Amino acid sequence: MTDDTYETLAETEADTAGLMAGKHITVDELATELSAIELRLRQLARAVEVPATPVELVDIIKSLRSNASSLRETGDQMGFLARIVAGDVPLVTTFPNGAPWGVAARGTDRPDYGGPAIVPTVWQLLKLASDATRPGFGETTTYPEAMDGIGIGWESKAASVRRRRERDAAVAVEVLRLPCATCDATDGQQCKTKTGWAADNAHVGRQRQAEALVDERLGYLGENPVLVPDA
Incomplete structure (x- = not known):
């Protein structure tokens, strides 16, 4: 596929408005x-x-x-x-190992999977619901109660990975637009070694400048997004 084809597919994939009534x-x-x-x-x-x-x-x-x-x-x-x-299903307030979740997990360490989780996975929620049906398992809550105040500006790990990929792809395009002060590569040219060999990786100064321009354009601070789009 050409770059234009990938760009068109990405634009089509991003057109999700028809899937939801709200934001x-x-x-x-x-x-x-x-x-x-x-x-x-x-x-x-x-x-x-x-x-x-x-x-x-x-x-x-x-x-x-x-x-x-x-x-x-x-x-x-x-x-x-x-x-x-929606809050229709009771959930236990802790995982089997006693670790909290939701608002109660803020400020806690998470040494292993299944430990404290501010944002639980679907499998963890299904487990919390299942445990709530067992007699004498413990105190219960609901999802709205346990997650009150969480979710503003949040995105899934899948979204973070995709946005990181998009950021890196934008940097790869930007770096070829910039002149390189080290090897004098110009617009569209790869960086070269002292003996004239083309290199896949740009010189540090050129790479750093490209990253800074892209990060400013996309709203990144270093490697991390400053804001989550449409949050």
């Missing part, structure tokens, strides 16, 4: 969208049982139905998670 997608909306995709896959599998041309598509049909089943499982989990975040 951010809700878990309830996610569950509904997954349900719609799952149904569409099953419909496709049924439709291609008798295609317009004689082609045996049994493997494709099995794949479509398998993917639909996986989406059904995920959609059901998201539906239950929507009930959790």
Whole structure:
């Protein structure tokens, strides 16, 4: 694929407005969208049982139905998670090892996975809900109560990784636009060694200048985003 194709795909992927009624997608909306995709896959599998041309598509049909089943499982989990975040499902206040979560975990260390977590994962929430159904397990709370005040300016790890990738890609483009004071490389040229060999990595000064320009444009402080877009 060309750079223009990747750019077009990235722009299309970023067009998420049709998935949500508000500024951010809700878990309830996610569950509904997954349900719609799952149904569409099953419909496709049924439709291609008798295609317009004689082609045996049994493997494709099995794949479509398998993917639909996986989406059904995920959609059901998201539906239950929507009930959790709405406050309909009681949750225990600590993990099995006694570590807190949500607001109660602020300021605590997290030595291992499953320890204190300000923002819990879906699997942790499902576990907290399951434990709340066990008799005598302990005090319970609800998601809105436990997370009160958390979420402003927050983004998932997946979003952080993607934005870091986008930042690094922008730096790679910017560095070739700048002249290099060390080897006199000009616009569009890679840096060179003293003997004239082209190098994949730019000289430090050129790289540092490119990073500074991109970070200022994107709103980064060093390697960290200053603000989360649309938070």
